[in-house]
Amino acid sequence: MNIMAGKPGKLITVAGIDGAGKSTLAASLHSALKDSTEHTILVGKHTTEVPMSADLSQYVDDVNAVVYRRKPGVGAACGNHYWLFALAAWYTLQDQLIIKPALQAGVHVILDNAHHKILARYAVSPDVPTDLARQLFAHLTTPDLILFLHITADEALRRRNGDFSALEAGRTGSTGEAFISYQTHVTEELRRQATDATWASMDVTRKDADAVLTETLALLSECLDIRIP
Template structure:
């Protein structure tokens, strides 16, 4: 289940996003109130963010929303976490070797996010598309703060991230999300970092994830 946890715009009109029973201007006009900082200040597109635990159903809801919008002839771009092949490869190697310290973990993911912002999100917003983000800066904030990374450090890394027009948080029970992850991994438990074993120092990945 996905809940609207942040709406950054106040609107007088009914939206075509009846699927979400909410309001969003989709007429291509700029929305300066939600475009702070250098990036995206006058972009005519719209940014919708989905957050939540792995296995909480974000991908399913994103696909449903994208399909609904495309049926209405809106241009839609879906963007995911770990978008840069080069940086993602470095992160995977570091994870496999268990070399990621909290600040290195934070920095590498911030570099990937900047690639995503400059090469996918902003070009699409500038062209007037609706960008649907599977995870956004909130993921980094949650993961990094749980690893005792300084909040000011994290906020500085994502200071250029444009404020989304809508942000949804998808929820599911821990057991349900764990089951989905295990199924997705071919019967294997969540990884070392995915389960938080680097933080809790728990020997069992399933117990650590819980």
């Protein structure tokens, strides 16, 4: 094992708009770290397993079902404030019961679907004060490195083959133009968040998955002293 006894793990999160390749990078990075014998877990949108506790795992899964596995017509009816608080509850549970214990045990955590995109979406929304959203997520564990994947909104749409949800267009329409306009605004808000050294910006618009992983591994070596042989 490359992690020293008693040394906490690193929290590495992936940020970017829909279609930027966040899940692809998170999965490939997790595999690369595991292959190098680094103790690592991948935490994503539906990660609900709480080690050594079936009851807590069931509870986290129940909350996940409420937030992410609802019927399509439910989302818009409940309103932005409800979903903000529901998402804050979900991220709090995942942080408290899965991420923090792993880090304390010396395990690196690769976090896909981090809350930064949620904050960017609410900053675009006129219905919810930006400061409220920021306060609700302020207690979450601070990442050691945030991999910010830059991609143009039209390239993101192309990667999605024109397939996107109403939420991914900000509920502003069903056209590709609606998706591009909304995701462009979300990108601008993510850039406003990227104000300190924990954010590492990567232009991935014209790069394939292997090239993005190679660049990411170089950043891990430079920023976190995590080296993959």
